[in-house]
Amino acid sequence: MLRFFLRRFAVAVLVALTVLTLAFLLTRISGDLAISIAGPNATQQDIETIREAYGLNRPLHVQYLDWLGRAVQGDFGESYFFRDRVANLIAARMPVTLTLGLVGLAIALVVSLPLGILAAVREGTWVDRAVTMVALVGQAMPSFWLGLVLMVVFGLQLAWLPISGTGSWEHFVMPGVVLAFSAIPSLTRLTRSGMIEALASDYIRTARAKGLSRLSILVKHGFRNAAIPVVSIAAVQLGFMLGGSIVIETVFALHGVGYLAWESISKNDFPVVQAVVLVLALLYIALTLLADLLNAVLDPRLRTS
Amino acid sequence: MTTIATTAGGGRRTLLGNWGFLVGAGIVGFCAIVALLAPWIVPYDPFAIDLERRLVPPSFMEGGDPRNFLGTDQLGRDYFSRLIYGARISMVIGVLTVITSGVIGITLGVLGGFYGGKIDDAVVFAITTRLSIPAVLVALAVAALRGSSFMLVVLVLGLLLWDRFAVVARSTTMQIRNLDYVAAAWCAGVSRWWVLTREVLPNIATHLAVVATLEMALAILLEAALSFLGLGVPAPLPSWGLMISEAKEYMFFTPWVIIIPGAALFVLVLGVNLLGDALRDMMGTDLSR
Helix, strand or coil: CHHHHHHHHHHHHHHHHHHHHHHHHHHHHCCCHHHHHHCCCCCHHHHHHHHHHCCCCCCHHHHHHHHHHHHHCCCCCECCCCCCEHHHHHHHHHHHHHHHHHHHHHHHHHHHHHHHHHHHHCCCCHHHHHHHHHHHHHHHCCHHHHHHHHHHHHHHHCCCCCCCCCCCHHHHHHHHHHHHHHHHHHHHHHHHHHHHHHHCCHHHHHHHHCCCCHHHHHHHHHHHHHHHHHHHHHHHHHHHHHHHHHHHHHHCCCCCHHHHHHHHHHCCCHHHHHHHHHHHHHHHHHHHHHHHHHHHHHCCHHHHC | CCCCCCCCCHHHHHHHHHHHHHHHHHHHHHHHHHHHHHHHHCCCCCCCCCCCCCCCCCCCCCCCCCCCCCCECCCCCEHHHHHHHHHHHHHHHHHHHHHHHHHHHHHHHHHHHHHCHHHHHHHHHHHHHHHHCCHHHHHHHHHHHHCCCHHHHHHHHHHHCCHHHHHHHHHHHHHHCCCHHHHHHHHCCCCHHHHHHHHHHHHHHHHHHHHHHHHHHHHHHHHHHHHHCCCCCCCCCCCHHHHHHHHHHHCCCCCHHHHHHHHHHHHHHHHHHHHHHHHHHHHCCCCCC
8 A cells, every 4th residue: 555655656746847847848938938028019128138137048957947946845936917926826816716626526526426326227218318418418518608608697687696706605606517517527427337337246236135225225335336436536527627717717707726827828927827837737636646545545456456 | 330239238329329420420510511611601701891780680580680690790790601610610620639639649559558668657657747737728828928820729739638549549559469460460470560550550440539539529629718718719710719709798788699609619519529429339438537
């Protein structure tokens, strides 16, 4: 168990370092950073001043080591626009994004677990086909468009929910639903296939033979085994959802990390963009690590392999 | 299209597969034809601005004008013509992204799965790293830095969406690399290149076709999202995402301006997904994650 954990942890650290390097390269290979910061109306003099002020005239490897050294300590420099530490900006916005991600994941689980179990129990019937259809529709739904349609229907016409902003819990309902749509298809399919596999196994036959109640068989014997992959995929999905929250936060003007990145991109505020990419990537890495560990704890067979 | 039912309950699968396949192929085929023939079937120039006839509702709605089937946009451009040209953009982006990401992902996946060992470790590491990078955010950042263009969107999406190709190519190659017919090819004394291209690739092709549909759907959705955020296909190109973005100021008064391009996007992506799902059902494999 310990060896498994250490190995997995070492890989995660290596991936994190690679992502750090890529985040640095992202802003350097995509063109001259100083020209991008200066904007279209800048003179050659302005560009030189910026290059000097931000240390962009130093050799690339010096810039890289300097940036890496600071980034490892959680220092992402200062925002060009907000006149604040990047780390502070992200810390202030992170709760909103995390709330959105967790609300989205909760909605996705509440919808997809029962749907997946139902489809598995009624495998091959119209119920199963209807659930497959729901998953396909969810997969094809453009999230930003769904967001706008919900705004028109529930925000304007029915006036049940606020259209945009961050103020109260009600502001998280529509974005949460939209975000959940991206995770529902894969979670439903996985629950369904896991349940089908579990229900066909010997221990279910034994449980039936013992005369246990149908509900007890489904929940205690079937779902507990089917849930193992679902738990780990849910953690990975949360990482994906956090990464994809930029679109939804922009649509609903929800002031989380994604919205911050969006603002910073349109203002050429690259230290912030770089840091958000990094933080979201690190969150994803941490969540996949957690998923693997959860898997190992839940399913002892995986520890030794 | 011949289908073989092998597993229990396969009859249903095949039936649903066929049904989904027909609908999916119908939608995608229709969009492809419309995209190809766009210049000949549009009633008006999709770029022609007419400021005196702005936001005319579709002809079937109240206040509509029979001259503009789907009405006009905020600049008086014919919405039906723009929608048809939009199909072109979505289809081309989808196909080009699949080709780019397919070449990268399949190469990496087959190499990793075929050679194993250190090479495989490197491939798995590349996949893990790629998955941890938030794709939309990086695509937006690159577009902002370089200035967005059609080709840049294709390139960025292609460089970001190869992971599933690699995962599937790797696992399927691993499954077949030790099978008898591959061993037979080795014994026949053919080159490594021959084994890879003539024995391995054709036998994983159907799995890769399913991935291709998934990636195409994803690429179309991501292009629309990038264009919606103003950093995808540049205006005045009529990308469906850009049309929604330009129309969203008016959506509270005239909701059809966002409903129409969004519905087109949804139907096309649903069609591509139905196609992929039918293919997957026919093969009886599950590639969802």
